[in-house]
Amino acid sequence: MSALPQGQQNEAGGSGSEAPPRDQDRALRERARKVIPGGMWGHMNAARLPAAFPQFFWRAEGCRLWDADGNEYLDFMCGFGPMVLGYRDPDVDAAAAAQARLGDIMNGPSPLLVELAELLVGTVAHADWALFSKNGTDATTTCVTIARAATRRRKILVARGSYHGAVPWCTPSLAGVTAEDRAHILHYDYNDPDSLEAAAQEAGDDLAAILATAFRHDARRDQELAAPAFARKARALCDASGAALVLDDVRAGFRLDIAGSWEPLGVRPDLSAWSKAIANGYALAAVTGSDAFRAAASEIFVTGSFWCTAVAMAAAIATIGKLRDGGGIAQMAAMGQRLRDGLAAQAAAHGVGLRQSGPAQMPLILFEGDSDFERGNLFTSETVRRGVYLHPWHNMFLSAAHRPADIDRALEATDAAFAAVAARFG
Amino acid sequence: MSALPQGQQNEAGGSGSEAPPRDQDRALRERARKVIPGGMWGHMNAARLPAAFPQFFWRAEGCRLWDADGNEYLDFMCGFGPMVLGYRDPDVDAAAAAQARLGDIMNGPSPLLVELAELLVGTVAHADWALFSKNGTDATTTCVTIARAATRRRKILVARGSYHGAVPWCTPSLAGVTAEDRAHILHYDYNDPDSLEAAAQEAGDDLAAILATAFRHDARRDQELAAPAFARKARALCDASGAALVLDDVRAGFRLDIAGSWEPLGVRPDLSAWSKAIANGYALAAVTGSDAFRAAASEIFVTGSFWCTAVAMAAAIATIGKLRDGGGIAQMAAMGQRLRDGLAAQAAAHGVGLRQSGPAQMPLILFEGDSDFERGNLFTSETVRRGVYLHPWHNMFLSAAHRPADIDRALEATDAAFAAVAARFG
Structure with a gap:
């Protein structure tokens, strides 16, 4: 039996930095080590984080989480992205519950499939059609397969260091991956039109697709918004060759622009991969595409x-x-900017060098001279002990459930955390 | 807006064979053609079925489905497998709803991850650990990756015609697939120990895994239970070489033996892939493995x-x-046998040659001399018009919600359908 907290709720968000209780989390990790490889796997493995971070979570609501010991956190990871309107959003959950009373898995889709495809086609600027799956990796892999089927070519251009999923053609680890899994993957540097052109030339008449994330959101380095010249070059290379421009909007989708993350740049992809935020935490992914790739999308299995x-x-x-009717994206951007402005002022006041990058609603914070992440680990450990869940090296996520008072509450914790960084690292 | 039926419910299950109303399904297909490639994709595409089959479903309960026009069906597909206890099983749905009131997506797993891994390790005979994903394809691909990471070898032996998922290394269509995606896949014939040995010799010292489904459940041909000599040969080849024996229990898992589908054969795999029935329709997949493959499972990403x-x-x-405590598997097998016995008697009475294959709880029916499936298509079209959903060429699925009265009700429809086949084909 699991050991769920029975109603207790610790005020981890107090003013002190004493370590909150962790007995349940410790016991669960011990049990997990026996029945789960390495105790945990993948992007939610807390072994990648400082010891202050909990591994197991008990419940969530709005922009708050409670860990297995009942410690409360004001959250800035949103489940690594899916939670875009707030955990357990009442409107989304009511729609889901109403459908659950009818049916979920059946021998075919419900009419909602058509309704959702029509909604995406009406919302996403480049979309003439949509199909659905479960993982972001399903969506990116399907885009690659459609591009190859449509062009009868093989080469896929991928930015060095970009994350597009966790199967052999794209996973960050090479364990269990063969050379052939990546035989037709060529690399370019994100935001570098010349390197993109060089990779396209290397592909020659075998170029099937250029794949790009919505912005450069690689972990452990400053984020970069997509440069208009880069996006336009990608579009031009695809137009000239008939290759597919594939936008991987899995992470950023529905947080930057509801019509597609490159719509403000005036560059429309041929295919887009979506997941994470599309259903506020319910497991879903989608591919949207233009008419030119419709036949290929129906040809693949x-x-x-x-x-x-x-x-x-x-x-x-x-x-x-x-999201569309409630101004959620503007709200997230405003709250992210409020956090960013507050952090910048605090860092200056404490004399700590802080680099903030990425869109305000998907911020990353890194410390100057912190190649080993010691400052970032200390900083976020201090905020976690104070009930504010920030990440030391991965982009974070705002949601439409974050309110000014939440940001101000987070800034109380970060002020103390900056003081700790300044005290230790001068 | 979708056009959900407002409370109507047609008695498609009457005694006549007049076509039930289809206006909603027809209108939905027309809308779908505009916004979904080919109007639908994948294994739930009704274009692969006779015209009598509906594409869209409105609701489901127990062993019954209602299509978008409100026509009722006694169901023998179970959503292509996941529904193992009955659609909207009250106990499963109550457990899910209780957790939904706490949280679903969070910044890490809930304690239920540990509880579920412990339950699988305690239930599945070969399992020392478990990890989880969303698609059956995730699970089979992860098994292949673990096997390669553990052995530092590349070749995977796969039975000709077996379905292991729908990504480039295994999907039945070659559209969008490159030769390199399958460079290290070698084929053998299911249930043929000699061909398995020949394939292993071809792999030589590069053999990473032998992959096999729980039984031969390829579509459009007679099913075959796994022959003990074949399973033992697979185990022996892996023991001799250090390769992984991978059981793809995605489709059959939790319907043949709750400890693993090859447990009655006395052959234990090193790795197993699970999905479909594991959560009665909630999206989940799992890999279970033995201690020998634990380190590799924690090494891959x-x-x-x-x-x-x-x-x-x-x-x-x-x-x-x-399932474990309620005798569900025995119940499914008994109901499948009741259906099988009834069909055999009816086929004989009508003078129609019928071949029934596969485990009784996952039956396939094919007609003699029916290479173009004309008889099967007519037969299932007649049952569908009478409110009984049978499949003309894919294995079907019983559930623990099927009761003797349901089987008897189905046999009323099949008796009329056999008469129609006898009348048309003599």
Whole structure:
């Protein structure tokens, strides 16, 4: 049996920095070591984080999380992105619950499939059609497969260091990966039009697709917004060759621009991969595409047991509608800017060199001269002890549930954390 | 807006064979053609079925489905497998709803991750550990990656015609697939120990894994239970070489033997892939493995945004517990046998040659001399018009919600359908 906290709720968000209770988390990690390889796997493995971070979570609501010991956190990771309107958003959950009372898995999709595809086609600027899956990796892999089927070519240009998923053609680890899995992947440098052109020349008449994330959101380095000249060069190379321009909007989608993250740049992709925020935490991914790639999309065979479950589609319709009508993206950007301005002022006051990068609603913070992340680890450990969950080296996520009072509350914790960094590192 | 039926419910399950209303399904297909490639994709595409089959479903309960026009069907596909206890099983849904009130996506797993891994390790005979994902394809691909990481070898032996998922290394269509995607896949014939040995010799000292489905459940041909000599040969070849024996239990898992589908054969795999029935329709997949492959499983990097969502894990714990304690597998087998016996008697009475294959709880029916599936298409079209959803060429699925009265009701429809086949084909 699991050891769920029975109603207790610790005020980890107090003014002190004493370590909050961790007995449940410790016991769970001990049990996990026996039945889960390495005790945990993937991007949610807390072994990649300082000891102050909990591994297991008990509950969530709005922009707050409670760990397995009942310690409360004001959250800036949003489940690594999916939570865009707030944990357990009442409108999304009500739509999902209403569909759950009818059916979820059936022998075919519910009518909501058509409704959701129509909603995406009406919302995403480049989209003439949509199909759905479960993982972001499903969506990026499907885009690559469609591009190859459409062009009858093989080479895919990928930015060095970009994350596009966790299967052999793209996973960051080479363990279990063969050379052939990546035989047709060529690399360029994000935001460097010349390197993109050189990679396209290397691909020659075998160029199937240029794949790019919405912005450069690689972990452990400053983020970079997509340069208009880079995006336009990618579009021009695809126009000249007939290759597909594939936008990987899995991480940034529905946080930068609801019509697609490159819409403000005036550059429309041929195919886009979506997931994370599309249904406010319900498992769903999507590919949208233009008419030129419709035939290829119907020629390939991709599917999954749960790709047409109706509850996640009900959640997606509610999520996209609420984001579109409720000004959620502007709200996230404003709250991210409020946090960014506050952090900049505090860093200056404490004499700590802080680099803030990325869109305000998906911020990354790194410390000057902190190549080993010692300052970042100390800083975020101090905020976690004070009930504010920040990440030391991965981009964070704002949601439409964050309010000015939440940002101000977070800034109380960060002020103390800056003081700790200044005290230790001078 | 979708056009959900407002409370109507057609008695498609009457005694006549007049076509039930289809206006909603027809209108939805027309809309879908505009916004979904080919109007639908994947294994749930009704274009692969006779015209009598609906594409869109409105609701489901127990062993019954209602299509978008409100026509009722007694179901023998179970959503292509996931529904193992009955659609909207009250115990599973209550467990899921209780967790949903706490949280689903969070910054890490809930304690239910540990509880579920412990449950699998305690239930699945070969399992020392477990990790979780969303698609059956995630699980099979992860098994292949673990096997390669553990052995530092590349070749994977796969049975000709076996379905292991829908990504480039294994999807049935070659559209968008490169030769390199399958460079290290070698083929053998299911249930043929000699061909397995020949393939292993071809792999030589580069053999990473032998991959096999729980039984031969290829579509459009007679099913074959796994022959003990074949399973033992696979085990012996892996023991001799250090390669991984990987059981793809995605489709059959939790319907043949709760400890693993090859447990009755006395052959234990090193790695198993699970999905479909693991959480009674909630999106979840799992890999279980032995201690020998634990280090490799922690070395690879696989992950997905929704792989740790807690609601599906609550559903899985409830599903596995209820199946284990409630005798669900025996119930499914008994109901499948009741259907099989009834069909055999009817086929004989009508003078129609019928071949029934596969485990009784996952039956396939094919007609003699029916290479173009004309008889099967007519037969299932007649049952569908009478409110009984059978498949003309894919294995079907029983659930623990099927009762003797349901089977008898289905046999009323099949008796009329056999008469139609006899009348048309003599």
